[in-house]
Amino acid sequence: MEAAHDHNHDHHEPTGIMRYVTTTNHKDIGSMYLWFSFMMFLVGGVMALVIRAELFQPGLQVVEPEFFNQMTTLHGLIMVFGAIMPAFVGFANWQIPMMIGAPDMAFPRMNNWSFWLLPPAGILLMGSLLAPGGAGGVGWTMYAPLTIQQGMGMDMMIFAIHILGMSSIMGSINIITTILNMRAPGMTMMKMPLFVWTWLITAYLLVASMPVLAGAVTMTLTDRHFGTHFFNAAGGGDPVLYQHIFWFFGHPEVYIIAIPAFGVISEVIPTFSRKPLFGYASMVYATGSIAILSFLVWAHHMYTVGMPVEAQLYYMFATMLIAIPTGVKVFNWVATMWKGSMSFETPMLFAQGFLFLFTIGGFTGIVLAVTPIDIQLHDTYYVVAHFHYVMVAGALFAAFAGVYYWLPKWIGKMYDERLGKIHFWLSLTFFNVTFFVQHFLGLAGMPRRIPDYALQFADWNMVSSIGAFGFGLSQVFFLYVLLKAIRSGEKAPEMPWEGATTLEWTHLPTPAPYHSFETPPDLRS
Amino acid sequence: MSSQSGGYYLPEPSHWPIIGSIGLFLMAFGAVLTINTVSGGGYVLLAGALVMVYMLFGWFGTVIRESESGKYNKQVDLSFRWSMGWFIFSEVMFFGAFFGALFYMRVLSIPWLAEGDTGSLLWSGFSAAWPTAGPGVASKFTPMGAWGLPAINTALLLTSGVTLTIAHWALLKGQRTKLNVFMFLTIALGVTFLALQAEEYMHAYTELDLTLESGAYGATFYMLTGFHGFHVTIGTIMLIVIWLRGIRGHFKPETHFGFEGVAWYWHFVDVVWLGLFILVYWL
Numbered sequence: 001m002e003a004a005h006d007h008n009h010d011h012h013e014p015t016g017i018m019r020y021v022t023t024t025n026h027k028d029i030g031s032m033y034l035w036f037s038f039m040m041f042l043v044g045g046v047m048a049l050v051i052r053a054e055l056f057q058p059g060l061q062v063v064e065p066e067f068f069n070q071m072t073t074l075h076g077l078i079m080v081f082g083a084i085m086p087a088f089v090g091f092a093n094w095q096i097p098m099m100i101g102a103p104d105m106a107f108p109r110m111n112n113w114s115f116w117l118l119p120p121a122g123i124l125l126m127g128s129l130l131a132p133g134g135a136g137g138v139g140w141t142m143y144a145p146l147t148i149q150q151g152m153g154m155d156m157m158i159f160a161i162h163i164l165g166m167s168s169i170m171g172s173i174n175i176i177t178t179i180l181n182m183r184a185p186g187m188t189m190m191k192m193p194l195f196v197w198t199w200l201i202t203a204y205l206l207v208a209s210m211p212v213l214a215g216a217v218t219m220t221l222t223d224r225h226f227g228t229h230f231f232n233a234a235g236g237g238d239p240v241l242y243q244h245i246f247w248f249f250g251h252p253e254v255y256i257i258a259i260p261a262f263g264v265i266s267e268v269i270p271t272f273s274r275k276p277l278f279g280y281a282s283m284v285y286a287t288g289s290i291a292i293l294s295f296l297v298w299a300h301h302m303y304t305v306g307m308p309v310e311a312q313l314y315y316m317f318a319t320m321l322i323a324i325p326t327g328v329k330v331f332n333w334v335a336t337m338w339k340g341s342m343s344f345e346t347p348m349l350f351a352q353g354f355l356f357l358f359t360i361g362g363f364t365g366i367v368l369a370v371t372p373i374d375i376q377l378h379d380t381y382y383v384v385a386h387f388h389y390v391m392v393a394g395a396l397f398a399a400f401a402g403v404y405y406w407l408p409k410w411i412g413k414m415y416d417e418r419l420g421k422i423h424f425w426l427s428l429t430f431f432n433v434t435f436f437v438q439h440f441l442g443l444a445g446m447p448r449r450i451p452d453y454a455l456q457f458a459d460w461n462m463v464s465s466i467g468a469f470g471f472g473l474s475q476v477f478f479l480y481v482l483l484k485a486i487r488s489g490e491k492a493p494e495m496p497w498e499g500a501t502t503l504e505w506t507h508l509p510t511p512a513p514y515h516s517f518e519t520p521p522d523l524r525s
Numbered sequence: 526m527s528s529q530s531g532g533y534y535l536p537e538p539s540h541w542p543i544i545g546s547i548g549l550f551l552m553a554f555g556a557v558l559t560i561n562t563v564s565g566g567g568y569v570l571l572a573g574a575l576v577m578v579y580m581l582f583g584w585f586g587t588v589i590r591e592s593e594s595g596k597y598n599k600q601v602d603l604s605f606r607w608s609m610g611w612f613i614f615s616e617v618m619f620f621g622a623f624f625g626a627l628f629y630m631r632v633l634s635i636p637w638l639a640e641g642d643t644g645s646l647l648w649s650g651f652s653a654a655w656p657t658a659g660p661g662v663a664s665k666f667t668p669m670g671a672w673g674l675p676a677i678n679t680a681l682l683l684t685s686g687v688t689l690t691i692a693h694w695a696l697l698k699g700q701r702t703k704l705n706v707f708m709f710l711t712i713a714l715g716v717t718f719l720a721l722q723a724e725e726y727m728h729a730y731t732e733l734d735l736t737l738e739s740g741a742y743g744a745t746f747y748m749l750t751g752f753h754g755f756h757v758t759i760g761t762i763m764l765i766v767i768w769l770r771g772i773r774g775h776f777k778p779e780t781h782f783g784f785e786g787v788a789w790y791w792h793f794v795d796v797v798w799l800g801l802f803i804l805v806y807w808l
């Protein structure tokens with residue numbers, strides 16, 4: 001029977017689309033995650049461009065204010081839950097089994113379900129635009145009491161969040177179990193590549209925070225339809241309660257987005273510096289402390305709601321504390337490059353872009369952590385600039401770095417180095433044109449989530465909109481670079497990057513075989 | 526891929542996940558239509574639920590067959606253990622959100638409503654004593670006492686934890702009859718708990734005027750006990766499955782993760798109830 005089983009895989013595998021619908025293979029599932037994420041990135045990007053088109057000039061030209069609000073809401077939700085998170089889950093799927101010497105993920109069928117829950121959630125999210133009254137125009141944070149006053153689209157969004165949450169929780173449990181239980185002999189925890197460590201910690205954050213978000217939107221749902229008063233002062237509830245619950249999830253969420261990005265960068269920088277990662281253990285501990293601290297700082301998003309001053313002080317200092325482990329990381333990346341023999345292929349360029357721009361986002365984060373400053377800057381474009389520095393130039397650039405870095409291993413072909421570099425320089429330039437100027441707008445007092453603005457903000461908004469369209473086109477160019485590599489890329493050498501040391505490079509052929517490690521490599525020595 | 530003993534079992538491609546996705550989508554969409562009183566919504570919801578039931582039967586059935594045919598080695602067993610533990614942790618966090626809401630309202634937001642300018646200008650005459658339906662909800666309810674049905678229910682659930690443990694010991698010692706009997710007892714206790722809780726809800730709605738709409742108290746009371754009751758329902762169904770499997774001769778003293786996973790879940794539900802009893806009913 002066992003032998004028959006072996007051969008099944010050669011003969012009776014479903015083909016065509018059914019292969020992907022029913023697959024239990026971590027690589028197929030990883031690819032689906034990555035493509036899904038890229039599609040959502042383009043969809044969310046188009047929404048960003050609708051916003052930027054409206055903001056190109058003062059006055060209302062392109063869309064109705066209600067629709068503008070729906071665009072900011074869906075852009076935020078789609079980028080966070082549809083683009084960035086699935087992208088890194090895609091990396092996790094492809095890389096973790098290969099990097100720890102496992103045959104696949106611990107639960108291949110549940111892995112499939114985690115992915116295939118995303119399309120229904122996506123349909124509900126996008127479909128909410130077609131509901132009477134349109135999608136919820138409430139911002140991705142979905143604050144009460146505005147959410148209580150929305151139409152049917154809001155309910156679709158709530159259920160979409162539930163389904164996304166289920167997907168994330170199952171995906172995370174799978175990742176945690178794989179890492180804890182499927183490592184090859186000799187792959188001790190402190191020998192794991194940092195990317196694997198960062199995903200272990202991210203998965204923990206997801207399991208701990210997604211259920212809380214589910215609770216928050218469930219209370220919204222019952223307040224909307226079943227007469228509860230969680231967020232209504234008349235019944236003894238409080239709209240601010242929603243914010244507390246949401247941000248208890250929301251702040252860990254920003255690390256859910258950032259930490260896997262740290263992981264990718266921690267693989268790319270050593271490879272292209274041809275030196276082992278500086279301070280491996282301190283990286284692990286820094287990531288762990290970020291994860292713990294991230295549950296203790298949530299109300300820095302709520303300085304303007306009228307908290308007791310002691311609470312404000314606590315949240316301010318606790319938030320600043322996070323700068324320490326984050327600083328450790330940046331320091332270690334720089335120290336890894338110190339005296340390394342560096343080369344600047346596209347993955348390394350994106351890693352450098354990450355390093356500079358994420359650090360800027362970190363600095364503006366510290367600025368915003370200061371309560372009196374944040375009371376000025378809250379809900380201005382300064383905040384928009386801040387989080388796009390960490391999410392676009394941080395997480396997204398890291399994802400680009402990862403794609404260029406691992407693409408040869410995945411498909412066995414090289415991307416065009418010249419085109420990759422062009423993609424980088426275009427992205428870097430347009431990103432800064434779009435978002436750097438938003439700092440000025442925010443400092444001058446321009447509010448976010450508003451389709452119109454005072455005349456004095458006109459110039460920088462025009463610049464930012466031009467940058468946004470440039471950035472959007474650069475990503476279409478990225479699609480071209482990818483397709484070109486897949487169709488007609490040069491055959492990748494067995495070891496395209498001479499500095500790489502992780503198992504997928506040293507123990508597996510290029511391209512990686514469909515099943516990673518049929519028998520685990522023995523790494524005890 | 527090898528599925529030999531010693532190797533980690535990797536399943537064939539499977540159609541269960543996509544069926545589950547379709548079921549969940551229909552359920553979510555049907556629920557949206559239903560709560561917005563769009564006609565036909567109920568049917569979509571029902572169809573989704575049926576698809577989900579079909580998927581759960583199919584998927585778990587497959588896993589049980591694989592398990593019984595000895596495809597799962599020690600390592601797979603350990604995977605199941607880790608995953609169940611983390612799943613329960615996620616459930617703890619879910620309940621945490623609602624316990625957190627209860628804490629926030631009782632300790633912070635309700636006293637704030639009666640304090641300072643809010644109290645004197647906006648809601649004069651509101652005193653922040655718990656339980657309350659809040660300053661602006663005209664509901665005169667009687668709170669649910671702890672020492673009637675809820676106390677009996679506490680005793681029932683705690684006893685069910687004991688009977689379940691006895692069943693487990695019996696399984697470990699290979700005493701199959703004892704196993705089946707004590708599983709049955711555990712299920713009976715779970716079902717009685719649920720019946721009493723239904724009774725309690727009826728009592729609350731008809732005699733105490735305590736409803737979901739009774740402000741902070743009503744919302745937290747029903748959402749916490751309601752989600753708990755939902756979990757007890759799921760747990761009871763799981764116990765029934767395990768009981769029937771036991772009768773069919775599944776589980777060996779050395780390998781019976783299916784049993785243990787359900788037992789962990791049941792104990793978790795038990796612990797949540799203790800929290801409820803103390804924080805919702807008693808204090």
Ligand code: HEM
Nearest residue numbers: 048051072076079080084139140141384391448449450468
């Ligand atoms: C092509 C690049 C992008 C552009 C041009 C862009 C542009 C914008 C704009 C104009 C807003 C509205 C700001 C406001 O009025 O408050 C916005 C909000 C937002 N963006 Fe982006 N964005 C981009 C990529 C991303 C990515 C990759 C993420 C990833 C996580 C992201 C996350 C968000 C979030 C969370 C919001 C807040 C939505 C809200 O106000 O509820 N964006 N973005």
Ligand SMILES: [Cu+2]
Nearest residue numbers: 251298300301
């Ligand atoms: Cu935060």
